[in-house]
Every structure is written in structure tokens, then in C-alpha cells.
Amino acid sequence: MYNLHHLKGNTYYIDGPTNCGVYVLNDKLDVLLFDCGTKEDGPKIYNTLIKNGMNVTHLVFSHCHADHSGGCHYIYEKTHCKMIASKVERGFFRDAKLDIGFLYGGYPLDEYDSKLMHIDSNDEIYSLDEIPEGVEFFHLPGHHFGMIGIKTKDDVYFVADTLGSIDLVERAHILLIYDVDGYLKSLDFVKSLEGKIVVPSHSEVSTNITPVVEYNKSNIYDIMDILLDYLKDEHNCIECCSYIFNYFELNITYNKYLLILSTIRSYLSYLSNNKKIINYFKDNRLVFKKNDN
């Protein structure tokens, strides 16, 4: 882990719990780093770059989650690199309570870990306009509000959390999704990259990404089918969430509950917005039921 792997031309990646992209910008070995792992990963990633004579001048974040941005304090202190993120994600960097409040849907209980999802940064984070030549960004809706991926001049694509490895999906059963429609479109986009070098954050680098995309997609449709089956009778969102925990025999914790309940809300919105289910108030509860029409 934490080794530098050459992919093509000036493009490399560092493997780890979160794969990070490296693009060499010039002969001085100044590099753009795409994501920097957790707080614990940061020093290891930095050491790998130093060992290879590389100097980080730009650090681009796919999104604000702690496993993509937690290492930034360490790397920024060492390098004073220019940190860059999309407009919405820059907002989330400002206060760790923002994301936790969004996921919880109100002021969170003390039991939730406000550092779970992302870091709190007072350092300047610049807009995507500051991405240097040789690297282009593209939006990847679905997992988080303003997630982006990057494409390097070598035609290598870094696609962040658009998908999880087959192993990860098998273990977790349900991955965090904010926008199901956007997520499915992002998966289709990644599938269209078949044959190119694709680097997901939490799956192996591949030129044959289709099977992993298809696995992720079918997992999403399976969850929808499970919910649709359960919603033959009317239920509210909390009941649907509890059903999913039971169905997959998931171990409940405050943080897992937070992430899955938020994701279930997103699934119910997608199903309702697409007329697969209906929603209405009953006894002052918002309930959902399969649409039989």
C-alpha cells in the first residue's frame, strides 16, 4: 500500500484504502495530487511522493469526505500547495457539522461523529478554474453534492466514489447515495470509459470497468426491488430503513444509521419522483406505498 504506480505518460496513482491520482506537471516533478486519503494516510502519501522526488503544487479534492481529504492538513503544511474543490464541496470544507447536519436532517445527536465525513479547514480552497493545464475535471453527481472526477492528458480517468469494488458492495450492501438518478447517470458515464484506464477510489484500476459498473448498478436496482416489495404495504422512511438493516443483517451503529437512513430517503425520493411509489400523509406521518397504477 501507498506505492506509486505508473499508469501512462505523466499519470500515476498511489494505492491505498483510497486510491489517489498523481499527475506530473513539469520537469521539476511538480505534481497535482487528486485526493489525499484520511488523516492517517496523508503522511504516508506525502512520503511516497517525496521518495520519488515529487513536490505537490496542486491538491484537487473529488469531494469533502474524510477518506478523500483528511490528509490535507499534513500535506498543506509541508507543501503549501494550492487546494482546489468544486463550489459546493468548498462550502462543506468550512465546517464539519455541515455534512453531518445534512445527513441527520437537523442538529445531530452528540453520539454522531462530526469528523466522520469530512474535515474542517480554514485554509483557502480554490475553485476549479485553478486546475492547471493537462488535467480536466468532470462532474460526477450521485454520491455527494459536488463530486468531480479528473481526466489527465494521458487519457486516464479518476472517477472517485462513483462505484465501489465488488467486494466492498458485497460487504456493505448499501453505499452512501445522495442522488440516485445522478448516481445511475455517473455509472453510465464510467461504463462509457470502457477500454480506457479508469481509477476508482475504492476499486482496482481497470481498463475493463464494465463488470464493476454493472455490479454496482444491479445492486442499486436490487435495493429498489427490496423496497418496492416492502412497500406493498404502506411504511414510513424510518420503517424502510429498519427493514433494510434487518434484510441485510447489518450491524447498527449511530454512524451507519445516519448514512443509511439518508440514503434510504434518497431512494424513496427517486422511487416517488419516478412514480414507482406514492407518498401521502397518514396520521401526521409521511408514508410511502407501491404505485399499483
Ligand SMILES: [Zn+2]
Ligand atoms: Zn465519499
